[in-house]
Amino acid sequence: MSKKNTLIKLITDKDFRWVYMGRKSFFNYMPDEEFLRKKYKHQLHKDLNLDNPKDFNEKIQWLKLYNRNPEYVQMVDKVSVKDYIADRIGAEHIIPTLGVYDKYEDIDFDSLPDQFVIKCTHDSASTFVCSDKKTFDFKKARKKIKSSLKTNYAMLGREWPYYSVKPRIIIEKFMVDESGTELKDYKFFCFNGEVKCFSVDFNRFTNHRANYYTPDFELLTLGKKLCPPDPDQKLDKPQHLDEMIRIAEQLSAGVPFLRVDLYNINGQIYFGELTLFPASGFSPFVTDEWDRTMGDWLTLPAKTPQN
Structure with missing residues (x-):
């Protein structure tokens, strides 16, 4: 977005203004609860209870504040989570790591294969897929x-676990x-160790869509x-769906949500990531009824003290 368009949106779009100012650290002084209440109001246009x-997005905010399991730090770190997963379901489900770096300048791209995936270890929006180094936009990455x-x-x-995650770069x-062109991403929503949906x-890098299904x-x-x-997109039932559900339930046992x-490559199941707070609990559903339905699935635990 150009500087001119950014300025126009800052003046005319209060939701954009809130997000922009948050990314510029304007609200870092706010205590967590105050910040979450304000952002929830700006993003979802209703008060946070x-x-x-009751709603799923509300309960995600509650979990941020009151469910402080120290194990969550390892679960969200894209490097350390691989050991966590290997210990529980086996190293054969881990996508190979090509390198971990503290700085971008430390990467020797000449030594990397022609195809790779590069991303930061501490966030959710810095992934770049290189399918050909000749055409890859290194400057943008x-x-x-x-x-x-x-x-x-x-x-x-x-999202408090990320306070303790060291920002690094991982190449896989x-x-x-x-x-032959992408990985379909299978995201299993687990509530106290049970997959509910x-x-x-699909089309993650062109026209990103996501269809939702029951375990059946x-x-x-x-x-x-x-x-x-996209209900018109008829997808085949995934291979070894029962096995993916078993793995998801094994990994989520004992966690409220x-x-x-997971990925499925010719029947071989690979781990993708663990997400405690999807879209940070600020993404509206197509219908409010589903926000409430998923909220009903989520039983909140007893509060744990904040650090």
Whole structure:
């Protein structure tokens, strides 16, 4: 976005202004609860009820404030989580790591294969897929990743585990599924160790969509506005769906809510990531009914003290 367009949006769009100012650290002085109440109001246009939360997005905010399991820090770090996963389901489910770096300048791209995936270890919006080094936009990747390394990601949504994650860069092996061009992302929504639904993300780098299904692969009307479903897109039932559900439930046992992301490459299941707070609890559903339904699925635990 040009500087002129940014200025216009800052003047005319209060929601954009709030997000922009948050990324510029204007609200870092606010205590977590005050910040979450204000951002929830700006993003979802309703008050946040923390005394008796009902909706899924409300309960995600509650979990940020009152569910402080120290194990969550390892679970969200894109480097250390690999050991966590290997210990629980086996190293064969881990996508190979090609390198971990503190600075972008430390990377020797000449030594890397022609295809790879590069991203930061502490956020969710700095992933770049290199399918061909001859055409890869290194300048764009460098600018974004260097900016991300300087960003205190925890402050953007007060996702407290990220306060303890060291910002680094990880490069992984490039992987594709049967499409030959991408990896379908299977996201399993787990509530106290039980998969209640899952989404299949497709066309991630062109026209990103996500369809939601029951564990029996029945299409749901569930969807998020930022990545809407496409009911006309008829997807085949994933291979070894039962095994993916088993893995997701094993990894999420004992956690009030956890989204477990997996890939399926010719029947071989690979781990993607663990997400405690999808979209930081600020992404509106296509219909409010689903926000309430998923909220009903989420049983909140006893409060744990904040540090």
